[in-house]
Amino acid sequence: MESKNNWKAWLYLAPVLILLAVFTFYPIINTVYVSFLKDYNYTTGTHSGFAWFDNYVAVLTPYSELGGAMYEKVMKIALPNTLLITIITVPLSIIISMVIALTLNSIKILKKFFQTVFFMPYVTNAIAIGMVFSVIFSTDYGIFNNLLGVQNLAWIYRTSASDTVNYWRALFAICFYIIWHSLPYKILIFLGGLQNIDAQYYDAAKIDSAPKWKIALKITVPLLSPQILYMMITSFIGSFKEYNSVIGLFGKDGGNFDVNTGPSTMQTMVFFIYDQVDKNNVHYASAASIFLFLIIMAFTVIQNKVSKKRVHY
Amino acid sequence: MRDEKFKYAADTSDYVLALAGSESSTEKKQRISKITHIISLVITYAFLIIMGIIIIFPFYWMIITSLKEGEEIKQLQQTFFPQVIRWENYTEAFNRLNFGVLLRNTLLVGIISTLGTLITTILAAYAFARLNFKGRDLVFTFLLGSMMIPGEMMVISNYISVSRLGWTASSNIVGNFAAMIVPFWVSIFYIYLLRQNFKQIPNELYLAAKVDGKSDWEFLWKVMVPLAMPTLTTIFILKLMGAWNSYVWPNLIASGNSNVYLITNGLRETFSTADNPNDYGAQMAATVVVTVPLLLLFIFFRKYIMRGVGRAGIKG
Numbered sequence: 001m002e003s004k005n006n007w008k009a010w011l012y013l014a015p016v017l018i019l020l021a022v023f024t025f026y027p028i029i030n031t032v033y034v035s036f037l038k039d040y041n042y043t044t045g046t047h048s049g050f051a052w053f054d055n056y057v058a059v060l061t062p063y064s065e066l067g068g069a070m071y072e073k074v075m076k077i078a079l080p081n082t083l084l085i086t087i088i089t090v091p092l093s094i095i096i097s098m099v100i101a102l103t104l105n106s107i108k109i110l111k112k113f114f115q116t117v118f119f120m121p122y123v124t125n126a127i128a129i130g131m132v133f134s135v136i137f138s139t140d141y142g143i144f145n146n147l148l149g150v151q152n153l154a155w156i157y158r159t160s161a162s163d164t165v166n167y168w169r170a171l172f173a174i175c176f177y178i179i180w181h182s183l184p185y186k187i188l189i190f191l192g193g194l195q196n197i198d199a200q201y202y203d204a205a206k207i208d209s210a211p212k213w214k215i216a217l218k219i220t221v222p223l224l225s226p227q228i229l230y231m232m233i234t235s236f237i238g239s240f241k242e243y244n245s246v247i248g249l250f251g252k253d254g255g256n257f258d259v260n261t262g263p264s265t266m267q268t269m270v271f272f273i274y275d276q277v278d279k280n281n282v283h284y285a286s287a288a289s290i291f292l293f294l295i296i297m298a299f300t301v302i303q304n305k306v307s308k309k310r311v312h313y
Numbered sequence: 314m315r316d317e318k319f320k321y322a323a324d325t326s327d328y329v330l331a332l333a334g335s336e337s338s339t340e341k342k343q344r345i346s347k348i349t350h351i352i353s354l355v356i357t358y359a360f361l362i363i364m365g366i367i368i369i370f371p372f373y374w375m376i377i378t379s380l381k382e383g384e385e386i387k388q389l390q391q392t393f394f395p396q397v398i399r400w401e402n403y404t405e406a407f408n409r410l411n412f413g414v415l416l417r418n419t420l421l422v423g424i425i426s427t428l429g430t431l432i433t434t435i436l437a438a439y440a441f442a443r444l445n446f447k448g449r450d451l452v453f454t455f456l457l458g459s460m461m462i463p464g465e466m467m468v469i470s471n472y473i474s475v476s477r478l479g480w481t482a483s484s485n486i487v488g489n490f491a492a493m494i495v496p497f498w499v500s501i502f503y504i505y506l507l508r509q510n511f512k513q514i515p516n517e518l519y520l521a522a523k524v525d526g527k528s529d530w531e532f533l534w535k536v537m538v539p540l541a542m543p544t545l546t547t548i549f550i551l552k553l554m555g556a557w558n559s560y561v562w563p564n565l566i567a568s569g570n571s572n573v574y575l576i577t578n579g580l581r582e583t584f585s586t587a588d589n590p591n592d593y594g595a596q597m598a599a600t601v602v603v604t605v606p607l608l609l610l611f612i613f614f615r616k617y618i619m620r621g622v623g624r625a626g627i628k629g
Binding site for chain 2: 016104129
């Protein structure tokens with residue numbers, strides 16, 4: 001291929017590079033910049049000088065000028081919610097999807113059928129199915145309470161003023177929904193990984209007539225470790241950014257729970273960020289989004305470091 | 314990996330010794346292994362069926378509830394099949410959603426942003442896969458690396474940008490739609506996907522086209538694009554599904570103006586947070602209306618969707 005391609009190639013890339021420059025690279029720099037501004041007004045572009053780290057302080061410490069209101073929302077609601085959702089859903093969804101993938105891989109009859117069934121939650125609308133789950137978990141007439149054999153147990157909404165929603169029940173409901181929604185992708189990735197495993201490992205084990213569970217635990221799982229690491233990192237990032245599931249399940253205010261049992265809403269970090277954009281506090285939203293980015297980076301680096309020793313390539 | 318293999322081979326050598334037992338016990342062992350095989354098969358299928366029911370149940374419940382009468386929904390003992398089928402829930406859902414407008418908006422935004430993405434993706438993937446230029450690998454690695462950055466960081470600034478352009482003003486409907494479309498005309502993941510596909514197309518075709526006097530441009534559209542149709546279909550479907558499911562950005566742009574809502578915004582706004590059991594029938598009918606097109610796409614394009622989604626994990 002001749003060198004005259006040189007400038008032509010850049011023409012082919014131009015649309016992508018221009019769009020990325022305007023809508024991806026510039027915004028990243030601009031968000032960092034805005035996060036340091038004092039009282040930024042995004043409609044006019046005006047601000048009253050640099051606040052430097054004051055926006056971060058306002059968002060993260062109780063001693064801000066705002067009487068701690070934002071601190072409460074981040075440190076007492078958004079961050080605990082996000083961390084709890086992550087800690088619960090990431091390992092559980094990985095384990096469940098791996099067991100399903102291993103089981104699916106071991107059968108022949110109806111394999112395609114089950115594969116299709118398990119993929120269905122992927123092709124759904126997070127808001128729509130969130131609404132379905134909130135009907136399933138409904139307090140007075142919900143099928144979930146029905147199956148448990150109890151009445152009037154509030155999971156999502158209060159139905160009367162005297163009702164209270166226990167935070168931990170609400171957390172159960174949202175984690176259940178998130179795991180349900182995240183299984184298909186993980187199963188698909190694990191199945192892909194299983195297909196790539198060289199059959200000779202199994203042949204060796206078969207000759208030795210090792211029991212099935214032992215083959216799964218000692219051969220398959222270690223050979224799946226690249227997929228496990230990939231799933232851990234991507235689903236950590238995904239669950240740190242949980243938002244649509246909260247809106248779908250609890251509505252636009254993110255729920256209303258008994259404050260004696262935990263955070264008063266299921267608002268997450270991303271929820272807080274969009275809420276601040278909505279309230280025209282773009283500088284706080286920027287600071288919070290960079291804070292979130294740093295957390296995600298830290299987790300990703302730690303996971304990579306820890307797993308270096310454990311992943312077999 | 315090689316070391317591991319030998320380790321397990323050594324581990325299991327006891328079994329080989331065990332197998333070399335006496336002749337008479339072999340039959341017994343075979344029978345036992347047959348029984349354990351059947352038991353494990355039963356457990357396997359039982360597990361898959363139970364998990365399958367958990368996966369299917371929300372879909373089932375959505376459809377069942379969408380056909381029930383208010384009175385039946387409010388029974389203390391829930392029924393698993395509607396006693397009286399009430400189709401009016403659907404008429405009510407369509408009317409309250411203002412479905413025609415939502416569908417028009419979503420298709421408009423979905424199709425234009427998808428076509429734009431396809432064009433930019435084809436051009437960029439071709440440059441990365443076929444053309445030789447300085448800094449190609451560097452730029453490509455840089456683009457892949459930028460996929461790591463969370464979208465939320467860009468959303469804020471992009472919102473500032475489009476509102477400074479006047480695209481968020483409620484009077485500027487064309488601007489509203491432009492704001493929902495233009496930023497999504499590029500996807501690094503799809504460029505990656507298509508580049509992999511382009512690379513598989515043998516170089517001989519390229520050289521043959523050169524001999525025939527075809528330009529790079531002709532080769533791209535007459536040879537590469539038709540050959541990459543399956544991948545392009547995958548991108549088309551996934552992107553369209555993305556528009557159907559997008560909520561955050563259109564919600565910011567529309568900021569309460571229901572004329573420019575996309576389908577998901579319309580759904581959430583029409584059936585707001587209040588827990589009203591009288592409303593469950595119409596609400597679930599509305600969620601069926603939003604879910605069914607996705608399931609239809611899945612049924613017809615299963616292969617394309619699963620291949621595109623599965624590709625993401627291959628790098629490991």
